[in-house]
Amino acid sequence: MTTALARPGTYITETLLPGRVTTGPQSPPVAFVQEAFRGPTTFTRITSWTEYTKYFGAFEGSDSFLPYSVFSFFQNGGREAYIARVVGANGAVAAAPVLQDRNTAVTTNAPAGAAQDILLVEALNIGVWGNDLTLSVADGTDEGLFTLLIKFQGTGDAATVERWIDLSTDPSHPRFVESVVNGNSTYIKATVDVNNDTAEPNNIPAVQSDTPFVGGLDGNTPTAAEQLATVEQLDAIEQPVILVVPGEFTASNVNGIISYAQGRDDIFYIADVPPAQSPSAVITYADSLTRNSHAAIYYPWVKMPDPNSTARGATKLVPPSGMVAGQYVTTDLTRGVFKTPAGVGNLLSGVVDVEVKPTADQLGNLNLAGVNAIRVLTGRGIAVYGGRTLRKTNEVDRYIGPRRTLIYLKRASRELLEFAHFENNDSRLRSRVTTDLTKFLKDLWQAGGLAGGSANEAFYVLCDESNNTDITIEQGILNVEIGVALQYPAEFVVVTLTQIRAGGTTTGDNI
Numbered sequence: 001m002t003t004a005l006a007r008p009g010t011y012i013t014e015t016l017l018p019g020r021v022t023t024g025p026q027s028p029p030v031a032f033v034q035e036a037f038r039g040p041t042t043f044t045r046i047t048s049w050t051e052y053t054k055y056f057g058a059f060e061g062s063d064s065f066l067p068y069s070v071f072s073f074f075q076n077g078g079r080e081a082y083i084a085r086v087v088g089a090n091g092a093v094a095a096a097p098v099l100q101d102r103n104t105a106v107t108t109n110a111p112a113g114a115a116q117d118i119l120l121v122e123a124l125n126i127g128v129w130g131n132d133l134t135l136s137v138a139d140g141t142d143e144g145l146f147t148l149l150i151k152f153q154g155t156g157d158a159a160t161v162e163r164w165i166d167l168s169t170d171p172s173h174p175r176f177v178e179s180v181v182n183g184n185s186t187y188i189k190a191t192v193d194v195n196n197d198t199a200e201p202n203n204i205p206a207v208q209s210d211t212p213f214v215g216g217l218d219g220n221t222p223t224a225a226e227q228l229a230t231v232e233q234l235d236a237i238e239q240p241v242i243l244v245v246p247g248e249f250t251a252s253n254v255n256g257i258i259s260y261a262q263g264r265d266d267i268f269y270i271a272d273v274p275p276a277q278s279p280s281a282v283i284t285y286a287d288s289l290t291r292n293s294h295a296a297i298y299y300p301w302v303k304m305p306d307p308n309s310t311a312r313g314a315t316k317l318v319p320p321s322g323m324v325a326g327q328y329v330t331t332d333l334t335r336g337v338f339k340t341p342a343g344v345g346n347l348l349s350g351v352v353d354v355e356v357k358p359t360a361d362q363l364g365n366l367n368l369a370g371v372n373a374i375r376v377l378t379g380r381g382i383a384v385y386g387g388r389t390l391r392k393t394n395e396v397d398r399y400i401g402p403r404r405t406l407i408y409l410k411r412a413s414r415e416l417l418e419f420a421h422f423e424n425n426d427s428r429l430r431s432r433v434t435t436d437l438t439k440f441l442k443d444l445w446q447a448g449g450l451a452g453g454s455a456n457e458a459f460y461v462l463c464d465e466s467n468n469t470d471i472t473i474e475q476g477i478l479n480v481e482i483g484v485a486l487q488y489p490a491e492f493v494v495v496t497l498t499q500i501r502a503g504g505t506t507t508g509d510n511i
Contacts, residue, residue, distance in 0.1 A: 027332030028240040029080045030073065030325045033231050034066040034247065035222060036085040038129040043082040043233055049074045054186050056083060057129070059308035069246035069322025071307060075350040076326025079333075082237060086230045087126060092219030095130030096122040097212065099137065099205035118169060119177065119205050120191040121148070123213055130216035133187060134159075137205045140166040145175065146204040150187050155210045162187055169204055224253045231257055240266040240407050242328055244321045249274045251288040254295075258390070261294040266407050268400075269295040270328070272319035273371070275355065279362040283369040286390070291370070293391040293403045298324050298372045300356040302348065302382065315352060320374055323348050327384055337408050338449040340387035340401040340489040342372070347381040354382060370398070387489050402486045405449065413482065416440060425473045430463045433480055437461045441484065451485040459484045 031043065039056035046052050052070050059067050066083075073081060099119040123130025136149040145166045151159040162185055167177040169192045181190045227248070234241055245257060249272050261267040271289070273282050282299050289297070298320045306316035324341070327348065331341040354374055358366060363385075366373050372386025387400050397403040416436055423429050438461050444450055445458040452458030462481040472479060 027079070027329045027337075028242055029082055029237070030078060030242045030244060030329065031082040031084070031234055031237070032066060032070055032073075032322070033084050033227065033243070033245050034069070034086055035064040036066050036083075037064070038123075038125060038127055039083070039085040040125060041085050041087055041230065043084045043237065046070075046081050046083060047079065052081075052083065056085065060129070065247035065319055065322075068304070068307075068316060068318045069244060072304060072318070072323035072350055073244075073326040076323045076348060077330030077333075078326040079329055082234075082241075084230050084233060085125070086222045086227050088218070088220030088222045088226060090220040091217055092126040093215055093217040094123045094126045095128075095133060095213035095216030096120060097135055097214065099135075099208075099211075118192070118203050121188050122191070123216055124185060124187055124189050126216070127218050128216050130213050133213040134210040135188075135213065136209045136211070137207050139207065142166065144168060144170070144204060148177075148181070148188075148190075150185075151210065152187065224250070224256060227253065228256050228260065231260060234264070234267065240268075240411050242325055243267050243269045244325050245269075245271070246321050247272060247319050249285075249319075251285070255290045258290045258292050258295045262290075262292050265294075266411060267294060268404055268407065270321045270325050271295050271297045272321045273297050273299050273301075275301045275317065275319070277356070279356070279358045279366055282371055283365060286369050286371050289390055291390050291392045293389040293395070293397040295390045296372055296388065296400055297370070297390065298374055298384070298386070299366065300354050300358075300374060302351045302355065302374060303353040304350050305352060317355060320348075323351065324384060336447060336449050337404045338401050338444075338487050340399060342384045342387040342400075342489075344377065344380060344383060346384040347377075348374070348383065351382045396486050396488070399489055401489055405486065409482075409484065412440065413437070413480075417480065420478060425468070425476070425478055427465075429478065430468060433463045433478070434461050437463075437480070437482060441482070449487065451487050457485060 029045075037057040037060040044055055046055065049071055052067070056067070070081065070083065099121065121135055123133055132153045134151045134155055136151075138147045138149065140146050145168055148162075148164040148167060149160060150162040150164075152161045153159055164177075164181055164185075166175050167180060168175050169177060171178075171192070176192075177190045178192055181188060227245070231243070231245070234243070243257070243261060248254060248257075254271050257269055257271070261269045273285055277285065277300070279299075286297060289295070301317050302320050302323070303315045303317055306314040308316070327346045328341045331339050331346065354376060357376060358373060363373050363375070367386055367388065370388045370390050370392055372384065372388060375383055375385040377383050377385075388398055389400055389403050391398045397406065417433065420429060420433060441450070441459040441461065442455050445452065445455055450458035460483045462483075463479070467479040467481060468477075
């Protein structure tokens with residue numbers, strides 16, 4: 001083991017040999033990172049398209065492919081996603097009206113940071129979008145209380161998005177405005193008595209109607225470093241993740257994300273290629289990427305009915321990464337991570353055409369280059385038809401199923417072995433470790449996740465005196481070796497067709 005041992009825990013290394021793998025019945029969450037119309041810049045968990053719109057808006061600011069990617073993810077079987085909005089920090093400001101107390105009975109509009117008297121109500125996150133908010137203040141049902149009415153993109157009743165009733169500026173009150181609004185609103189956050197230490201605790205904002213938010217700015221176009229910094233917030237999610245950065249295809253940026261995924265060792269990155277590429281051009285592009293098994297690319301872009309258009313028959317050309325991620329989830333839940341998410345069982349929902357239709361020879365070249373094709377299957381639909389990672393050499397993890405299975409196995413092994421930390425390092429501990437891992441691996445094999453006609457052919461667990469000597473025990477080390485037979489996908493099906501007739505046989509062609 002080359003890893004320096006300092007922190008107590010379980011350390012796992014992998015050795016790839018021809019013919020190894022495993023599986024799991026669960027699917028990791030999918031993380032989306034990209035610019036958005038509005039929304040949190042830290043990862044926010046959602047479980048539906050409706051919930052996405054609650055935090056990030058719908059298709060406003062549609063230069064970003066994020067909403068289309070998330071929309072198609074749920075169309076294709078997605079269940080759970082973490083979304084983080086990428087922003088340029090330089091010059092970015094949240095819109096805000098500043099509300100003065102009733103001692104002055106004057107309301108002023110100013111950007112965040114200007115002098116305030118009693119209450120600052122800001123757009124929940126930075127950006128120009130906040131300038132479309134308005135705020136009204138009305139008396140509450142009791143003295144010293146007030147109500148906030150928030151509208152978005154209009155001043156009519158239909159524009160009302162939130163109503164906060166009977167609020168107080170007194171921190172000891174059960175309806176203290178900060179406690180009630182902050183953390184519950186998806187549009188605003190409130191700060192009481194920002195700069196005025198002399199304001200009375202029961203002062204409340206002056207009554208007003210449709211006071212506009214002002215001063216919101218988007219800041220600079222996000223840099224590659226800012227995008228990668230947003231991706232790196234995944235460190236807070238301590239479980240395997242499928243990563244999508246929709247519409248990002250600048251090779252240097254993609255390679256930075258691939259490097260992060262490899263370093264984390266439990267992230268699988270579904271990357272996009274540039275649009276309007278010929279098959280030969282996309283192979284050249286693939287060769288500009290880091291050839292690593294923690295990422296896969298799909299080609300070409302696809303056309304979907306445009307959910308942001310009311311025109312009859314309108315379509316939108318989009319990168320396929322989000323809908324492909326949905327197919328990963330569907331396959332994981334129905335078969336397991338050992339099953340390559342491709343083939344006639346992975347027809348894409350909500351897709352009407354592909355941007356490019358490669359020939360048979362071009363499809364072969366794409367496959368050998370590690371570019372996963374999306375194909376039109378006559379009479380069936382449009383399907384994911386490739387199962388390779390970006391690794392180009394002949395290791396088994398050139399396939400998506402084995403790589404994702406290894407990610408799953410390492411995570412599951414860590415969880416199964418957590419009980420062993422600080423237990424007495426003796427034969428009883430080694431026996432329990434062997435028993436627990438054997439049961440786990442046998443279940444995986446019986447589910448079809450491991451190759452082999454018997455359990456002995458599918459896996460082994462070694463944790464005894466042969467790899468745990470007096471010296472390693474004195475060092476506080478428990479050595480466990482797991483061997484697994486990885487499942488290879490049936491990527492090529494070769495059929496020999498033989499013609500049979502009375503009195504003899506005639507051998508025909510391979511198909």
